[in-house]
Amino acid sequence: EVRLVESGGGLVQPGGSLRLSCAASGFTFTGYSMNWVRQAPGKGLEWVSYISPDSDAIQYRDSVKGRFTISRDNAQRSLYLQMNSLRAEDTAVYYCVRDTWHYWGQGTLVTVSS
Amino acid sequence: EIVLTQYPATLSLSPGQRATLSCRASESVGSSLAWFQQKPGQAPRLLISDASNRATGIPARFSGSGSGTDFTLTISSLEPEDFAVYSCQQRNVWPLTFGGGTKVEIK
Numbered sequence: 729e730v731r732l733v734e735s736g737g738g739l740v741q742p743g744g745s746l747r748l749s750c751a752a753s754g755f756t757f758t759g760y761s762m763n764w765v766r767q768a769p770g771k772g773l774e775w776v777s778y779i780s781p782d783s784d785a786i787q788y789r790d791s792v793k794g795r796f797t798i799s800r801d802n803a804q805r806s807l808y809l810q811m812n813s814l815r816a817e818d819t820a821v822y823y824c825v826r827d828t829w830h831y832w833g834q835g836t837l838v839t840v841s842s
Numbered sequence: 843e844i845v846l847t848q849y850p851a852t853l854s855l856s857p858g859q860r861a862t863l864s865c866r867a868s869e870s871v872g873s874s875l876a877w878f879q880q881k882p883g884q885a886p887r888l889l890i891s892d893a894s895n896r897a898t899g900i901p902a903r904f905s906g907s908g909s910g911t912d913f914t915l916t917i918s919s920l921e922p923e924d925f926a927v928y929s930c931q932q933r934n935v936w937p938l939t940f941g942g943g944t945k946v947e948i949k
Contacts, residue, residue, distance in 0.1 A: 772941070772943050773878070773943075775938040775939065775940065787937070789937045790937070828891075829876060830888050830897060830898070835885060
């Protein structure tokens with residue numbers, strides 16, 4: 729069974745940092761690209777970042793470029809999102825999504841507020 | 843950035859009725875369009891990939907069509923569990939973008 733389990737969310741002040749993690753199981757992690765997608769409360773879905781299986785291709789949405797860093801550790805079967813200089817508009821549930829888009833984690837809530 | 847506009851924003855229908863949801867792209871995305879269903883408190887579920895290919899386990903009452911800039915998701919006969927929010931997504935160019943969603947609610 730494919731499982732994606734996010735962790736690391738929480739309450740952080742504006743300008744602060746958080747590191748999200750996504751633990752993958754039930755499939756060959758090295759065979760798939762991965763994505764982070766977020767959803768602000770009551771709003772639609774927003775793609776955040778993409779990483780290829782061997783990390784040689786990475787993409788970000790403009791609003792997070794220079795602040796967020798996606799990475800993965802294939803040996804640990806884990807995906808990460810380092811989020812710096814957080815803003816109120818980054819408040820959202822963050823989902824880890826396996827490419828082909830069939831499999832999503834349950835999400836982790838990030839709240840940026842003073 | 844490609845903007846996806848979904849309409850209507852809300853669709854009020856009864857079980858057994860046909861639902862037709864639209865997604866229009868600001869420029870051509872070819873056939874690189876997907877549809878997702880989302881229920882409150884849950885992660886989205888992939889319904890359709892590449893405009894018209896049903897994902898594994900998705901009932902045949904869900905169908906997708908279109909190419910270029912205009913796409914349609916059709917639910918042939920609504921079941922009680924189909925009342926949810928539906929979102930389209932383009933994967934043709936970076937950044938990947940989603941539409942704002944159509945809520946299918948019980949009339």
